[in-house]
Amino acid sequence: MKKMLLGDFAIARGAYEAGVHVATAYPGTPSTEITEELSRYPEVNSEWAPNEKVAMEVAIGSSLHGARTIVGMKHVGLNVAADPLFTVAYTGVNAGLVVCVADDPSMFSSQNEQDTRLIARAANVPVIEPSNSQECKDFAALAFEISEKYDTPVILRVTTRVAHSQSLVEIGERKEVAVKPYVKDIAKYVMMPANAKKRHIVVEERLKKLTADSNTFDINRVEMKDTELGIICAGGVYNYVKEALPNASVLKLGMVYPLPYDMIKKFVAGVKRCIVIEELEGHIEGLLKANGIANVEGKNVFGIQGEFSVNLIKEKILGQKTEYTVADIPARPPVLCAGCPHRSVFYTLNKLKVSVMGDIGCYTLGAVPPLCAIEATVCMGASIGMAVGAEKADPAFARNTVAVIGDSTFIHSGLTGIVEAVYNHSNVTVIILDNRTTGMTGHQNNPANGKDIHNNPTYEVDLEKVCLSLGVPSVSVVDPYDLVAMEKTIKEELSKDGVSVIISKRPCVLLTKALYKGFLVTDKCKKCRACMKLGCPAISFSENGAKIDTSLCTECGLCQKVCKFGAIEKIGG
Amino acid sequence: MDILITGVGGQGTLLASRVLGKYALDNNLDCKLSEVHGMSQRGGSVITFVRIGDNIASPLIEEGGADIILAFEKLEALRYAHYLKKDGFLLYSSQEIMPMPVVTGACAYPTDIEERLPKNSKAIDALALAEQAGSAKAANSVILGAFTKIMNLSYDKMKAALMGSIPQKLADINDKAFDLGYNF
Numbered sequence: 112m113k114k115m116l117l118g119d120f121a122i123a124r125g126a127y128e129a130g131v132h133v134a135t136a137y138p139g140t141p142s143t144e145i146t147e148e149l150s151r152y153p154e155v156n157s158e159w160a161p162n163e164k165v166a167m168e169v170a171i172g173s174s175l176h177g178a179r180t181i182v183g184m185k186h187v188g189l190n191v192a193a194d195p196l197f198t199v200a201y202t203g204v205n206a207g208l209v210v211c212v213a214d215d216p217s218m219f220s221s222q223n224e225q226d227t228r229l230i231a232r233a234a235n236v237p238v239i240e241p242s243n244s245q246e247c248k249d250f251a252a253l254a255f256e257i258s259e260k261y262d263t264p265v266i267l268r269v270t271t272r273v274a275h276s277q278s279l280v281e282i283g284e285r286k287e288v289a290v291k292p293y294v295k296d297i298a299k300y301v302m303m304p305a306n307a308k309k310r311h312i313v314v315e316e317r318l319k320k321l322t323a324d325s326n327t328f329d330i331n332r333v334e335m336k337d338t339e340l341g342i343i344c345a346g347g348v349y350n351y352v353k354e355a356l357p358n359a360s361v362l363k364l365g366m367v368y369p370l371p372y373d374m375i376k377k378f379v380a381g382v383k384r385c386i387v388i389e390e391l392e393g394h395i396e397g398l399l400k401a402n403g404i405a406n407v408e409g410k411n412v413f414g415i416q417g418e419f420s421v422n423l424i425k426e427k428i429l430g431q432k433t434e435y436t437v438a439d440i441p442a443r444p445p446v447l448c449a450g451c452p453h454r455s456v457f458y459t460l461n462k463l464k465v466s467v468m469g470d471i472g473c474y475t476l477g478a479v480p481p482l483c484a485i486e487a488t489v490c491m492g493a494s495i496g497m498a499v500g501a502e503k504a505d506p507a508f509a510r511n512t513v514a515v516i517g518d519s520t521f522i523h524s525g526l527t528g529i530v531e532a533v534y535n536h537s538n539v540t541v542i543i544l545d546n547r548t549t550g551m552t553g554h555q556n557n558p559a560n561g562k563d564i565h566n567n568p569t570y571e572v573d574l575e576k577v578c579l580s581l582g583v584p585s586v587s588v589v590d591p592y593d594l595v596a597m598e599k600t601i602k603e604e605l606s607k608d609g610v611s612v613i614i615s616k617r618p619c620v621l622l623t624k625a626l627y628k629g630f631l632v633t634d635k636c637k638k639c640r641a642c643m644k645l646g647c648p649a650i651s652f653s654e655n656g657a658k659i660d661t662s663l664c665t666e667c668g669l670c671q672k673v674c675k676f677g678a679i680e681k682i683g684g
Numbered sequence: 685m686d687i688l689i690t691g692v693g694g695q696g697t698l699l700a701s702r703v704l705g706k707y708a709l710d711n712n713l714d715c716k717l718s719e720v721h722g723m724s725q726r727g728g729s730v731i732t733f734v735r736i737g738d739n740i741a742s743p744l745i746e747e748g749g750a751d752i753i754l755a756f757e758k759l760e761a762l763r764y765a766h767y768l769k770k771d772g773f774l775l776y777s778s779q780e781i782m783p784m785p786v787v788t789g790a791c792a793y794p795t796d797i798e799e800r801l802p803k804n805s806k807a808i809d810a811l812a813l814a815e816q817a818g819s820a821k822a823a824n825s826v827i828l829g830a831f832t833k834i835m836n837l838s839y840d841k842m843k844a845a846l847m848g849s850i851p852q853k854l855a856d857i858n859d860k861a862f863d864l865g866y867n868f
Contacts, residue, residue: 220721351744443759481788553721
């Protein structure tokens, strides 16, 4: 039976059919749906981990104890999980261990455009890369086989266009695989110097064997056509190549690390001109040149930025440029939703002219006009450390700088930031935006909202108690819809010595599916534009004054509170 | 057939594309859909590609490559109009949603969109028709109905794909909305 499946769902299906026992992840676009989908299969023990490092460690533990395991994350999540990854490459696995990593060329929902293949190379871990949903399913199953055959973790790499495209997939049955017996093996699993030295030899031998064997892997294949031009490519780029250059000879790599050098050498020798077309870094090209296959082009033709397309390939290789004019019209950037509980925090910080060290989540949108409150965003958890650092540069910053971090992000990597602050005599003020969910990635539960991946009740990490027990002297909880309390609390905490934590607590407005009548603007409106400073998408302004779109309004009441003329009323009173 | 669907995050463009995917599957056609998740869904401009045919490689539609554009919002119709083929057709909802730069007063919502759109464009008041059917949220079914008529596709098959993609309790409203669009 064929089904239309998202690449991520197809990976989940492939892992399921391959008998996967355990699935763990921290949500991250475009990888989140893999674990969401796996959680729907009762045969799979699935979970959200507090961060990618813990997810990877759980995955290592279950693999060593005999369970086929998949762990998912986005590209920057692999940085967090890099520490265990580099060493599980030494220990190897027991049951298959598949690390599924989703890269985001063009940064649709990411802070950078890093290339997972480079990390895999540094960690000596093999990488396979599917080009469509069918391959997502097939490669997920294959990844378990390679993992077990070569005793190595395997990275299944996808990009946004593969992860978030749907195409037809042939659905199969689950093949039950017994959990393997756990065998105590200190020399293999305890990575202290004497053991690790021996294991490093194994790593090198394994890579050599994989390099040699990859020449015979079905997933690496040559499609010989016109020998004037040969293209080496993998993943989603293969689809663009097939459309842009239907007559070219193509070497499609299913395994992008290590590379099948013998196969590639033969292919390059058989064509007049050979170009490697790869998004992001020149990973394949660089390896070829380092291994004596110099007669290839790549990054001299294509850059390292953004995702590629059929038109781009036609332009760069055939010189065929598609002419078109893009209309010069107002942009439509993403915004905080109408009724978003984060809005009042940024409105107040803006009003108080406080400098904000930001973090990763929906609330990063606090940086865009008209709020323009956030001044730095780097990675998950960075806000607290950056705010502490500001004070180290100049103690005066502690009085007008805050860190802003979401509940899920705080659990992910904010806790150690708090320890840093209390331990090192900081006077930092941290605002935890607790909206009771992991919002940006599509509302996943997290350890601070009392629900597990199946929406079942579980222990709820109490953020207030956590901060108090870590030694924060001043912890307050504020309802962000209460503008007066929000302003008063921020002012007070900024003036206090020692670390302060303000928990701004209210569920994401998208979680409450209530029906609203909305607010309206009366003729008392003096056109002062005070409500426009909220940056609410439900409020617009014309020569007639402010106007509220009732289809978007969620009756949060912020506009009513900032209006000095009482011109905003709730419909129906 | 290459169909570009655009609108504002939260308008239901994703569901429309998935109905088309189901239609392709039901009719033994190859199909690829490309979606946008994550940050852009928060009220930003969203674009989804649907490609249906015998053998589709790329999930993307290129500039100048769309047979038809279905725009759920007027400004978004213009934003992606350059994706339309020379002889393509653009169907757009006359609904206007102000983007943040307009809301803040940094720029104005263009008043000449109709004149700037390709000649082969047609407006539909999908929001009003959806409200007539019972819910503003059914605008995507209105547009699907109109699309089915314009492209001369099977009414029964598209209706079946729609009904197979939505919860039972919304069937009546979307059924009506689809018909209003089809008979538009």
